[in-house]
Amino acid sequence: MRFQLIAAAAAAFALSGCGVIYHSPTVQSGATDSSQVRVMPITAENALLANQVDYQPRSLPAVFSQYAGGGSLRGAGALPEPVFEPEQNPGQLNVRIPPAVNPGPYRIGVGDVLLLATQTAGSTVEELSGLLAAQNRRQGYTVQDDGVIAIPDVGRVGVAGLTLEEAEAELFRRLVENQIDPTFSLEIAEFNSKKVSIGGAVSKPTVAPITLTPLFLDAALAAAGGVTASDLDYASVRIYRAGTLYQIPLSELYARTGLRRVQLVDGDSVFVDTEYDLEQAQSYFEEQIQLAQFKQSSRQAALAELDTEISIRRASLQEQRENFDRRFEYGGVERDYVYLTGEVRRQSRFALPFGHSASLADALFDNAGGLSTTFADVRQIYVLRGSPDPREFSGVTAWQLDASNAANLLLATRFELRPNDVVFVSEQPVTRWNRTISQIIPTLGLADTATDIGN
Structure with missing residues (x-):
C-alpha cells in the first residue's frame, strides 16, 4: 500500500507538471486566443512608465470640504x-x-486691525542691499467679534485683551506649532476698539x-x-x-x-x-x-x-x-476598483480611495484580501492592465514584481494602480503539487493509508 501511495504521488507529480490533472491560472506571455500578453518587470523606470497612464481619482462630494464658516x-x-x-x-x-x-499698556480689542509682516525668500544680494525688507509680505487682520484673528495655515488666534508684546508671544507659539518660520513683525495699523x-x-x-x-x-x-x-x-x-x-x-x-x-x-x-x-x-x-x-x-x-x-x-x-x-x-456611490485574485487571502476587489491614488503595496497588504505568504509565489506577482478603451482587448501588459528580494517591495509602493487592474499572485510549485495530491488520493481510495503514513 505504501508503494501504491508513492507511485500515485509520482504519477500525480508528473501529471500536474504537464497540466493533465490540475489546472491553475498562470500568466503566459505571447499571443493567446483573445489578446497579446506582454510581461514587463516592475523596475523603477517601468514604474514611472506605468504611472503615466492618465487617471483622475474620484473626489468626495464638495460637502466634505465645506465648513459652516464664521460669517x-x-x-x-x-x-x-x-x-x-x-x-x-x-x-x-x-x-x-x-x-x-x-x-497701563494698550490692550488689543475688537475692531483693531493688526498688520502682520512675514519674510519672503530673498537672495544674499538682496539681504546685503537692504531690499529684503521691502519684499516682506504684509497682511492686515481685523480682530473679530470673538476676539480672534484668522491667519491662513495658522488658524484662529485669540488676541483680544492682550498687549502687543503678549500677542507677539502667542503668535510666535502658534507659528512654531504649525512648523512655520516664526520670523515676523506685528503692529497695530488701526485703533478702533x-x-x-x-x-x-x-x-x-x-x-x-x-x-x-x-x-x-x-x-x-x-x-x-x-x-x-x-x-x-x-x-x-x-x-x-x-x-x-x-x-x-x-x-x-x-x-x-x-x-x-x-x-x-x-x-x-x-x-x-x-x-x-x-x-x-x-x-x-x-x-x-x-x-x-x-x-x-x-x-x-x-x-x-x-x-x-x-x-x-x-x-x-x-x-x-x-x-x-x-x-x-x-x-449607491460610483467607485473605481482593482481586483485581487490568485494566492491572496480572499478573492476580492480593492476600492481605490477618494482624492488620491493607491499603490500596489496598498492592495497587497490590505487587511481584507492581501498577499498570502504561505501559498504565494512571491516571484510572480502581476498587475494585469488592459487598454483604457473598453472597446479594445487586443493587448494586455502584465507588470511583474519579483519580491523574492524583499527590497523590491519598495517598488510596490511606487507602482500606482489604475481602475480595473487585476492583481494576480501565482502559486508556489509545491502548492500546486500538494493540491494535485489532495485531489488524487481520495480518488484512489488511499486516504486512510496517507493518514497512517502521516502518523
Missing part, C-alpha cells in the same frame, strides 16, 4: 448724527477734575481713538478742531466717565497747564458746553449712552443671528454627509 456681523447700520444746539446762559462754574488714571467722543462747541465733533500713546484732554480737543466758544466766562469742558460728571471751566483750562493734561480713557465723553446748567450737556451724554447701548444690543442681536445661521449651516452639511454615507453603505 460676518451685519451690524446696526449708520448711527444718527449727534445733536448740538448752541445757547448762551450766564452762570458760575466750579472745577471738578476727573481722578488720575493709569490704564477704544474711543473718546468729543462734541459741543468744537469745530468738528468727532470720535478720537485711543492708541499706544495716552490721549490727553488738549489732544482730544485739538482732534475736534479746537474750541469755538467765544465767551470763556460761561463755557466749560464737561467730561462724563463711568456715571460721574466732571467739569473744567475754559478760563481755568487755559490758565492752568496741568488741567490740559487730564488723561482720557476708553468710553469717556467730552462736551464743550456754553451753558451754566447741564441740560445741553446732559442731552449729549444721554445720546452717547443710548448710542453705546444701541451698538451693544445690535452686536448681541447680530451675534445671536450669526450663531443661528452657523447652526443651520452645520446641520445642513451634516445631513448631506449622512446622506452620502447611507448611499455609500448601500452601494
Whole structure:
C-alpha cells in the first residue's frame, strides 16, 4: 500500500507538471486566443512608465470640504448724527477734575486691525542691499467679534485683551506649532476698539481713538478742531466717565497747564458746553449712552443671528454627509476598483480611495484580501492592465514584481494602480503539487493509508 501511495504521488507529480490533472491560472506571455500578453518587470523606470497612464481619482462630494464658516456681523447700520444746539446762559462754574488714571499698556480689542509682516525668500544680494525688507509680505487682520484673528495655515488666534508684546508671544507659539518660520513683525495699523467722543462747541465733533500713546484732554480737543466758544466766562469742558460728571471751566483750562493734561480713557465723553446748567450737556451724554447701548444690543442681536445661521449651516452639511454615507453603505456611490485574485487571502476587489491614488503595496497588504505568504509565489506577482478603451482587448501588459528580494517591495509602493487592474499572485510549485495530491488520493481510495503514513 505504501508503494501504491508513492507511485500515485509520482504519477500525480508528473501529471500536474504537464497540466493533465490540475489546472491553475498562470500568466503566459505571447499571443493567446483573445489578446497579446506582454510581461514587463516592475523596475523603477517601468514604474514611472506605468504611472503615466492618465487617471483622475474620484473626489468626495464638495460637502466634505465645506465648513459652516464664521460669517460676518451685519451690524446696526449708520448711527444718527449727534445733536448740538448752541445757547448762551450766564452762570458760575466750579472745577471738578476727573481722578488720575493709569490704564497701563494698550490692550488689543475688537475692531483693531493688526498688520502682520512675514519674510519672503530673498537672495544674499538682496539681504546685503537692504531690499529684503521691502519684499516682506504684509497682511492686515481685523480682530473679530470673538476676539480672534484668522491667519491662513495658522488658524484662529485669540488676541483680544492682550498687549502687543503678549500677542507677539502667542503668535510666535502658534507659528512654531504649525512648523512655520516664526520670523515676523506685528503692529497695530488701526485703533478702533477704544474711543473718546468729543462734541459741543468744537469745530468738528468727532470720535478720537485711543492708541499706544495716552490721549490727553488738549489732544482730544485739538482732534475736534479746537474750541469755538467765544465767551470763556460761561463755557466749560464737561467730561462724563463711568456715571460721574466732571467739569473744567475754559478760563481755568487755559490758565492752568496741568488741567490740559487730564488723561482720557476708553468710553469717556467730552462736551464743550456754553451753558451754566447741564441740560445741553446732559442731552449729549444721554445720546452717547443710548448710542453705546444701541451698538451693544445690535452686536448681541447680530451675534445671536450669526450663531443661528452657523447652526443651520452645520446641520445642513451634516445631513448631506449622512446622506452620502447611507448611499455609500448601500452601494449607491460610483467607485473605481482593482481586483485581487490568485494566492491572496480572499478573492476580492480593492476600492481605490477618494482624492488620491493607491499603490500596489496598498492592495497587497490590505487587511481584507492581501498577499498570502504561505501559498504565494512571491516571484510572480502581476498587475494585469488592459487598454483604457473598453472597446479594445487586443493587448494586455502584465507588470511583474519579483519580491523574492524583499527590497523590491519598495517598488510596490511606487507602482500606482489604475481602475480595473487585476492583481494576480501565482502559486508556489509545491502548492500546486500538494493540491494535485489532495485531489488524487481520495480518488484512489488511499486516504486512510496517507493518514497512517502521516502518523
